[in-house]
Amino acid sequence: MTQSDFNPLRTERLTLRPLGPADAAELHRLINDWDVARWLSRVPFPYSRELADEWIESTHRQRAAGEAWHLAIVGQEGEKEVLVGCVGLMRQPESRSAELGYWVGRRYWGHGVAAEAAGRLARWGLANLDIDRIVASVLEENDRSAGVLRRVGLRESGTGEAHFLARGGRLPVRLFEGGREEIAGPFTEPEPIKPVSVAATATTPVVEGKPLLLVAACALVDVDGRVLLARRPEGKPMAGLWEFPGGKVEPGETVEEALIRELREELAIDVSAACLAPFTFASHDAGRFQLLMPLYLCRRWQGTLTATEGQQLAWVRPNKLADYAMPPADKPLVAMLRDFL
Numbered sequence: 001m002t003q004s005d006f007n008p009l010r011t012e013r014l015t016l017r018p019l020g021p022a023d024a025a026e027l028h029r030l031i032n033d034w035d036v037a038r039w040l041s042r043v044p045f046p047y048s049r050e051l052a053d054e055w056i057e058s059t060h061r062q063r064a065a066g067e068a069w070h071l072a073i074v075g076q077e078g079e080k081e082v083l084v085g086c087v088g089l090m091r092q093p094e095s096r097s098a099e100l101g102y103w104v105g106r107r108y109w110g111h112g113v114a115a116e117a118a119g120r121l122a123r124w125g126l127a128n129l130d131i132d133r134i135v136a137s138v139l140e141e142n143d144r145s146a147g148v149l150r151r152v153g154l155r156e157s158g159t160g161e162a163h164f165l166a167r168g169g170r171l172p173v174r175l176f177e178g179g180r181e182e183i184a185g186p187f188t189e190p191e192p193i194k195p196v197s198v199a200a201t202a203t204t205p206v207v208e209g210k211p212l213l214l215v216a217a218c219a220l221v222d223v224d225g226r227v228l229l230a231r232r233p234e235g236k237p238m239a240g241l242w243e244f245p246g247g248k249v250e251p252g253e254t255v256e257e258a259l260i261r262e263l264r265e266e267l268a269i270d271v272s273a274a275c276l277a278p279f280t281f282a283s284h285d286a287g288r289f290q291l292l293m294p295l296y297l298c299r300r301w302q303g304t305l306t307a308t309e310g311q312q313l314a315w316v317r318p319n320k321l322a323d324y325a326m327p328p329a330d331k332p333l334v335a336m337l338r339d340f341l
């Protein structure tokens with residue numbers, strides 16, 4: 001398998017990309033170091049050169065099977081790209097979580113590389129995999145790694161025991177975990193939002209001192225009675241949660257105009273106002289603002305439905321909607337749709 005089955009993730013200073021056979025020699029040099037291996041549970045010491053080849057090979061299989069994403073952390077030294085360490089996420093499907101692991105070669109310690117790489121992969125995982133939580137564990141006395149996990153947004157949740165190959169036995173570990181909000185950022189908009197004036201009326205709607213955020217949303221229903229959900233992409237508040245297509249009503253727009261615009265922008269479909277049937281609405285206290293979200297039903301549109309922003313889409317049977325993690329405001333809507341459709 002080639003490296004092209006995964007689009008590299010970038011941070012300010014680093015690239016996270018699949019490991020390739022050409023990384024084996026450097027990976028071996030960096031990890032066959034007692035100061036690195038002794039903190040890692042699944043790494044033997046000494047670490048043979050053949051093991052590096054086998055490990056790299058296995059990372060492709062695990063990724064193809066949707067089990068784990070082990071990536072090279074690549075940095076820049078002048079013009080040259082250098083392997084700095086590895087970072088991985090291993091899915092634990094039964095608990096909708098993934099275990100985060102990483103190591104960094106000794107010569108690259110002390111520059112915040114681990115937190116930068118681990119934070120990026122954790123946020124990617126929450127936005128793209130079927131998980132709601134990231135878990136991790138560190139050897140009891142590994143304060144450096146505990147600090148990395150805290151910087152990523154995980155909190156200490158208990159203690160346990162794990163087998164450490166390089167030490168040849170079970171040792172006490174500190175357990176960490178974090179959810180979408182702690183790791184990917186608060187559910188509310190990051191910046192104070194401008195109050196939305198509904199068609200610029202004389203009074204700016206403010207609910208209990210909070211600005212009102214007016215969002216138009218639509219349940220598109222196909223001929224089989226399935227509803228379209230779209231996944232909020234990495235970088236937006238609540239990344240990884242599934243929602244009804246739509247978006248904020250801009251000043252001067254009617255709710256229908258906003259929805260028609262959003263559906264064209266996000267899904268490349270044309271909908272006429274006559275095909276938008278008002279269904280219900282959500283009114284939700286989202287912390288910094290009060291969300292008011294009219295939800296329309298639409299069964300007719302023109303054009304080939306396309307995820308123009310690269311977002312994941314899913315056609316979902318009404319009785320399966322509850323299997324999708326959605327923003328808190330959507331919960332009552334899901335129940336109503338299930339009863340109605």
Ligand SMILES: Nc1nc2c([nH]c(=O)n2[C@H]2C[C@H](O)[C@@H](COP(=O)(O)OP(=O)(O)OP(=O)(O)O)O2)c(=O)[nH]1
Nearest residue numbers: 189215216217243244245246247248327328329330
């Ligand atoms: N579209 C949509 N938004 C929802 C749903 N449930 C829910 O809480 N929201 C919230 C999330 C956001 O706070 C807000 C929508 O804002 P957004 O950021 O997606 O809107 P937008 O498309 O205008 O995005 P942008 O241009 O500002 O990036 O409404 C839903 O089912 N669909």
